[in-house]
Amino acid sequence: MTFDPRRIRGDFPPLRSGNLIYFDNACTTLRPEPVIDAVTRYYSEFPACGERSLHQLGRRVSEEVALARDAARHFLNARRSEEIVFTQNTTHAINLVAQSFPFAAGDIVMTSDQEHNSNLLPWQQLARRGVRHRAVPFGDIEALARALAPEVKLVSMVMTSNLDGASIDAERLIEVAHARAVPVLLDAAQAVPHQPIDVRALGVDFLACSGHKMLGPSATGILYGTDDWLRRLQPTLVGGGTVEDSTLEGATYREGPERFEAGLQNYAGIVGLRHAIEYLERIGWRALGEHERALTRQLDEGLRRYDDITIYGPPPDHRGGITSFAFRTIDVHDVCLLLDQSANIAVRSGRHCVHSWFNAHGVDGTVRVSLYLYNTADEVHVFLDALANVHRVLA
């Protein structure tokens, strides 16, 4: 499949009118027609229960879920489908690990100081069980290595920051942590949509990502866990679908990922997620990466013309499609609102759920432009023109 953004745009209904410029992909991406069709197909053709009902519809759901799990396995290059747990999103996946991991009082969880609330608050909550949370500077592997005391039982780090698109050296991080026999959980919500992830090559123990940030339906996510580690987790959200058998005294839990998937699942979403994965795989990572880098460079060049601007994060080639900036005397929310109202351009403003970093650095917030495969150079050009108008009004 040749990478052609103009042709790709035709697959995304909101973009067909040509009136919308959608630059808020780090929050959630748009969904292509194959994904929308797959979700619709579930509701129109086989809207039944999976893993429970023996009728044809039920069997069809189970088959589709199995196909989706295998697609996710292939997507992340996991060893077995059983290492894929479907969740609602990255937040859910991280909370699942936080609540199920065999921590003991006095244990420590390490994160960076630039974590999304979803990879911060779950660990802070563990204080109730006597588990402590410590943070090291984002991307500083040496600092992490120094901080890896015997009490550290888990390292949970964001792979690509949703704040500024900066990525950590995940391989080195895992190497350092494993050298101290500490498992690693990667928050890959912003990494998975933009680059090929090979969990086996990385050797990561847990990896969490969201479907809605990679063209998939809302309320879909993946927790990858090695077979060994998933067995050690004690499910905390239990109920229908998680057990082989139960009595009034106890239950026998299933061996596979299903023991973490309590209750009726978001089958429509899971089916749609498979099609999102297949869509991304057809696009090709190299072309996507080059496209995003070219757009980010164009954007960066346009932004650097302003004297009163601060651009956060690494150089444009290493931002994973995300560019965060702020003007010295202009409120970021005003920029966002005026871009939306005057030019129908969707960007994000604020602290992007990384409040702790903004509070620590005394920054009020940023405007975040996050690009994806359907964005074009023309759109970046229009954005820069619109931003110039907004700047004239607000400065």
Added chain:
Amino acid sequence: MLCLIALIVCTGLAIGSARYRPLAREALACVFRRVTLRKCTTGFDRRVNAALTGRVMRTHPHAARFLHRHLEGMAWAFVFVLVGSTGYLTYGLTNYFHYGSCYGPVRRGFCIFDPTGRRSQYSGILTDYHGPPIIPGSDGAPAVGAPDAPVTVIEFGSYTCPYTRRSAAVVSELLTHHAAVRFVYRQFPLDAVETASATCAEDSTGPHAGATRAAMAAACAQAEGRFWEYHRLLLSRPEALETCGGLLQLAGEAGIDQDRFTRCLAEPATLEQVRRDFEDGVRAGMYGTPTFYVNGVTLVAPSAEELDAAVQHAAGESGAR
């Protein structure tokens, strides 16, 4: 103050649609913070500003810059105008319910509550009496009906007032339908008993010029025992009020001796008689003619139905007593 305006708008919309209720709640939170002298943290005012500025930006970037910077000030101005107009509305409503006119007891004009002007059918006058209203009696004024009738209707009128003239039909209907009513007519000349207009020596000017002179002429007719005939002529022939000649001609038509009539008109006592009527009206708190007192209950320029209802009510009360 954008949030205050938004609160008013969104509250109105929220009554009909749940879609606007979160907005109304946000606006309320914003207003509450502003009223308690804190900054609005909901971002609501900012969103409203951006929505307006963004739309203007598409076509008028310079105007958008001005709007964005001064929208808060404009909103304050709007709020002041809103408060002012609300106050003015309240004033107008109060006037309407008290006087039948948005403008109060004297002035008239277009009134949104009474677009056809059917309620403000009186001619007004300002007086400098600020004491408690003293309900007037008959005081020797011309009257029809039994003196001991259970209901007494006193009308204060001015012959130059078109609404007094029109009330003649209302009075006629009243007397036809209610035999047990005593009707009294008293003078309230709308030129406020201006001495100059009371004489025939010179012509007076003004909207109610000659009102006192006509009232004096009616008093003279009363002295001749021909009041009601002359009264009807004055009400039906307003053009005759303009000159003393006209009044004299009507006197002739009413069968009044014109010499005695002319002398009577020049008598200071006649003027004093009219002035007593007028001052009784002033002390009653009158502001326009025709004003009726039905057993002491005031009605300004009532319709036939209103007067009828008041008389029936008064008759009922009188019977109950």
